[in-house]
Amino acid sequence: MRFTTSLAAIALALSPIAVHAADEKKPDAIADAPIPPPLVSVTKHRGTFGGQAVSYTATTGETYLKDKDGKPLAAIFSTSYVKDGLTDPTKRPITFLFNGGPGSGSVWLHMGAFGPKRVVIPSDARDDGAPPFPIVDNPDSLIDVTDVVFIDPVGTGFAHALGKTDPKDYWGVSKDAKSVAEFIRKWLDDNGRWNSPKYLGGESYGTTRSVAVAHELEGQYNDVSLNGIILISSILDFGATAEVQGNEMPYILNLPSMATTAWYHKKVPNPPASAAAMAAEARAFAIGPYAAALLKGNTLPADERAQVRTQLSRYTGLSEQYLETANLRVVPGRFYKELLRADGFSTGRLDTRYKGVDYDRAGEEPDNDPSFYAIDGAYSAAINSYLRDDLKLKMERRYVTIGPVGPWEWKLEDQRGRDGEVYVNVAPYLGQALRENSGLRVFVGQGWYDFATPFFAAEYSMNRPGFDPSRIQFHYYDAGHMMYVRDEDLHKLSSDVKAFIRQGGTGR
Known part of the structure; x- marks a missing residue:
C-alpha cells in the first residue's frame, strides 16, 4: 500500500x-x-450481555431505497x-x-x-x-x-x-x-x-x-x-490533516501520536509512567514551541531551531540528524519506517503497536500496514460465516x-x-x-x-x-x-x- x-x-x-x-x-x-x-x-436468539x-x-438483509414513483434504486x-x-x-x-x-x-x-x-x-x-x-x-x-x-x-x-x-x-x-x-x-x-x-x-x-x-x-x-x-x-x-506542502497543521496534530508510539516501543529517554502522561507532554510541546517554530518558517533563529530539534527528538524517538534532514517535519509514512528501522521493523498505521517486516530496511516507507493485514482474514471469514450460518442468510453476492x-x-x-x-x-x-x-x-x-x-x-x-x-x-x-x-x-x-x-x- x-x-x-x-x-x-x-x-x-x-x-x-x-x-x-x-x-x-x-x-x-x-x-x-x-x-x-x-x-x-x-431468526430468534438468546444471549447474555453485561450479565443480563x-x-x-x-x-438481516436488504432494504430498498426507492424513487418518488416507487421504483427501487438501491x-x-x-x-x-x-x-x-x-x-x-x-x-x-x-x-x-x-x-x-x-x-x-x-x-x-x-x-x-x-x-x-x-x-x-x-x-x-x-x-x-x-x-x-x-x-x-x-x-x-x-x-x-x-x-x-x-x-x-x-x-x-x-x-x-x-x-x-x-x-x-x-x-x-x-x-x-x-x-x-x-x-x-x-x-x-x-x-x-x-x-x-x-x-x-x-x-x-x-x-x-x-x-x-x-x-x-x-x-x-x-x-x-x-x-x-x-x-x-x-x-x-x-x-487540518491533509499532507500537502505548506500545511503545517498535520505535523502539529500528528506529533502526540508519534510520542505515544515512541513511548510504547521504548524509544523515549526518561519516559513518563503512562501513554496518557506522554500524550500530555507532547500536546503541550506541539501546540507551543513546535507550532511556533513551524510558523516562523525560514525566520526561525538557529538557537531556537536547535532547542526544538532536541525536544522533537525526544518526543518522536528519531535522531536529531534525521529530523534536521527532514526540516523538522516528519510525515507519518516516514515515521512508521524510521522509528524501528535499526530493529528491523516498521510500525503499523492503524495501530502502531503492530510491527511489520518489509522486503528490506532501506525503504522510505513501509511495504504495507501490518496492523491491517494482521486482522483482515479473521474478520472476512467471521462475517461471511456468521451471516450465512448463524443468521441463515441465503445470499449469492459476495x-x-x-x-x-x-x-x-x-x-x-x-x-x-x-x-x-x-x-x-x-x-x-x-x-x-x-x-x-x-x-x-x-x-x-x-x-x-x-x-x-x-x-x-x-x-x-x-x-x-x-x-x-x-x-x-x-x-x-x-x-x-x-x-x-x-x-x-x-x-x-x-x-x-x-x-x-x-x-x-x-x-x-
Whole structure:
C-alpha cells in the first residue's frame, strides 16, 4: 500500500483500506432484468450481555431505497438486533452503527465490538494467522442497553445499486449521508420506533458519516432528533490533516501520536509512567514551541531551531540528524519506517503497536500496514460465516468488507466553492446540532496509537467556537484505530458506550 498525500486517498485509508474488491459492473442484460424482492432473514436468539440474559430477534438483509414513483434504486444492507417483548418504545434506545472507509462494511464494529458474536484474534498486536478463527459469544455487545442496527451503505457489505442505477449516485459525503438517513427513517417507519431514544455512531470515516447523517436527520423540517452521537476514531476536519506542502497543521496534530508510539516501543529517554502522561507532554510541546517554530518558517533563529530539534527528538524517538534532514517535519509514512528501522521493523498505521517486516530496511516507507493485514482474514471469514450460518442468510453476492466507492464526491452539498478548493470539514455540522438540540450529547473514543485518525486531531476539530464542551465526552484507549482488537479495551469501550447511553436516562 502506498501512502499518498491526496485528500481522497488519505480519507479512503481511514479505515483499513489496502484491498480492492472486484469491480461488480453489471451487463445491460442483467441491469434490465426484473428486480427481485429484498432478501431478508429473520431468526430468534438468546444471549447474555453485561450479565443480563436477553432474548432478541435478528433481522438481516436488504432494504430498498426507492424513487418518488416507487421504483427501487438501491439496496442498503443491515443487520438489526431487537430485544423481544418490547411494550413501550420510549423506554428502549435504538443505536444505528456503521464503519467508514468510505468503502468499508460494518463488519469491524459488528464482529469486533458490539454484535452478539465476535471473532477472536490475538490481543497483543500479533498476526491473526490462518483459519479457523474462533467466533464466540460477545458479552460486551450493547444489546443489554440498546437495540442495535448495523448498516452497510451502497457499495459496502451486500449493499448495491439496483438495475440501471449508477452507484456513483450514492458515492459522496452528502449523497451517502442522504441515503443512510433515508434508510434510518424507513427503519423507524417499519419498526414503529419514532419516539424511541436514538443514537448514531460510526468508526473512522463512519464518524464523518455520523455527523453528515445527523445533519440530514436534524436539518430538515421533519426532524429525526438524536439523543447521542458516538464517534470512534474520529475524523471530521480533513483539511487540518491533509499532507500537502505548506500545511503545517498535520505535523502539529500528528506529533502526540508519534510520542505515544515512541513511548510504547521504548524509544523515549526518561519516559513518563503512562501513554496518557506522554500524550500530555507532547500536546503541550506541539501546540507551543513546535507550532511556533513551524510558523516562523525560514525566520526561525538557529538557537531556537536547535532547542526544538532536541525536544522533537525526544518526543518522536528519531535522531536529531534525521529530523534536521527532514526540516523538522516528519510525515507519518516516514515515521512508521524510521522509528524501528535499526530493529528491523516498521510500525503499523492503524495501530502502531503492530510491527511489520518489509522486503528490506532501506525503504522510505513501509511495504504495507501490518496492523491491517494482521486482522483482515479473521474478520472476512467471521462475517461471511456468521451471516450465512448463524443468521441463515441465503445470499449469492459476495460480502465487500472494503471496496472501491469512487470517485467519491468530497464537496459538501451546502458548501460553497469550486471543486478542489473546498475545505472539507463536517465539524460545523456537529456544532450546529449541539446548539439546536439541547438534549444531544457526543461520545468520542480515541486510541493512543492510531495514525489514521490521530487523537489530537480529533480534539482539535471539536475544540472550536460553537461547541459546548460540557456535552462532549472524550475517552482514550491503549490500542489504535480499532481499539477493540485489544481485549481490555473492548471491555472498556463497551462499558464506556453503555454508560454514555444510560446517562440519557433510558438505557437498561
